[in-house]
Amino acid sequence: MTVRTIIPVILSGGSGTRLWPMSRPEMPKQMLALTADQTMLQLTAGRAQGERFAAPIVVANAAHADLVEAQLKDAGAEAQALILEPMGRNTAPAIALAAIAAGETGAGSGDAMLVMPSDHVIADLPAFHAAIAAALPMVAQGWLVTFGIAPDAPETGYGWIQVGEELAAGVHRVARFVEKPPLDKAEAMLASGDHAWNGGIFLFRADAYLAALAQHDPGILVATTDAMKLARREGTRIYPDAEAFAASPDDSIDYAVMEKADRVAVVPVAMGWNDVGSWDALHAISARDADGNAHRGDGDGSVLAIDTKNCLVRSDGVKVALVGVEDLIVVASGNDVLIMPRGRSQEVKKLIAAMKNR
Known part of the structure; x- marks a missing residue:
């Protein structure tokens, strides 16, 4: 067959x-x-x-x-x-x-x-x-x-x-x-x-x-x-x-x-x-600039990074500006903003659990 x-x-x-x-x-x-x-x-x-x-x-x-x-x-x-x-x-x-x-x-x-x-x-x-x-x-x-x-x-x-x-x-x-x-x-x-x-x-x-x-x-x-x-x-x-x-x-x-x-x-x-199972995973597979930053603004969002290294920055609306920081994950969507060190994005599940308990 x-x-x-x-x-x-x-x-x-x-x-x-x-x-x-x-x-x-x-x-x-x-x-x-x-x-x-x-x-x-x-x-x-x-x-x-x-x-x-x-x-x-x-x-x-x-x-x-x-x-x-x-x-x-x-x-x-x-x-x-x-x-x-x-x-x-x-x-x-x-x-x-x-x-x-x-x-x-x-x-x-x-x-x-x-x-x-x-x-x-x-x-x-x-x-x-x-x-x-x-x-x-x-x-x-x-x-x-x-x-x-x-x-x-x-x-x-x-x-x-x-x-x-x-x-x-x-x-x-x-x-x-x-x-x-x-x-x-x-x-x-x-x-x-x-x-x-x-x-x-x-x-x-x-x-x-x-x-x-x-x-x-x-x-x-x-x-x-x-x-x-x-x-x-x-x-x-x-x-x-x-x-x-x-x-x-x-x-x-x-x-x-x-x-x-x-x-x-x-x-x-x-x-x-x-499997893009975390923001860290997305940073690892994304195109990055000379300073190691992966940033993208969708819709009306825009991203500006100055003296900034190895960060993942995403926004689907608000403008996000970073100055003098390293190894951060910054994600803005609607009225919510997430900021955490790179390497700890699996802990988002702790935030979800905490928000459900509030």
Whole structure:
């Protein structure tokens, strides 16, 4: 069997609170133009366009329906189906909804689903497409494939994958998945040379994924199947039944399927991947001036930096001026301003928690 068509499945349900104040529940980071003139959602859709790719299936928060449709239309990547979750239930149920929808549109066992988060950066598109091509023969045989990101640091904020025996050119069996490790274990895995970061990008046949769910987490399959049977449909919009979907376990694809299934493979790839999970991460991948500053003003916002070094400055409205400072993150959005030292941007979650408690 060969794979005929690749159906992009774009997961756009995240809230992206680590990039507050620009990213908010009503305007999460995938809807923002953080790394280019296009938004991260638009860039994601653009990675899977061409002769072999079908129109995408997008799984999103129901509150973002208009925004998703408008952004995809502007990018020339309108969805074949927009599945609007009534509540978040993590990635395993979200992907199940997409797999069921793929079957409804006539996708048979000869079609594959390319599952991509909507808020990641991939700088080397040819490397990504080469990795997809390497994976397709194994996908056609029913394997579940993930893409292992070539690590360049002992990251403790990512899951890791141990790369096992080679199954085909560039494709290996997954030896094990590793949870977010402490620093000493991350350093050891980086030094070993046989581990990769888990980037959360997958390629498999829809029927293979649903069969794996039936075996390893049938509660998700039953709930999502019921939710889709009872779904309300408006054109390309699909509203899964809220009561049925609420009965689904809240679980990631890694826990529900990938760590339990037998035929799971990994394609290691260096493709300039970044999950842009913090303002520090954005500074690291942004174009910087001669003094190491990454600054950008959107809309009416403007940024002026004098005698300033190694700062990230973003504004979508107010003018921001910096004089004589170093290693700061300054983000102004609406009536909110964030100021913190570079290197501590993961602590934004503390601010979010504190604001909720006030």
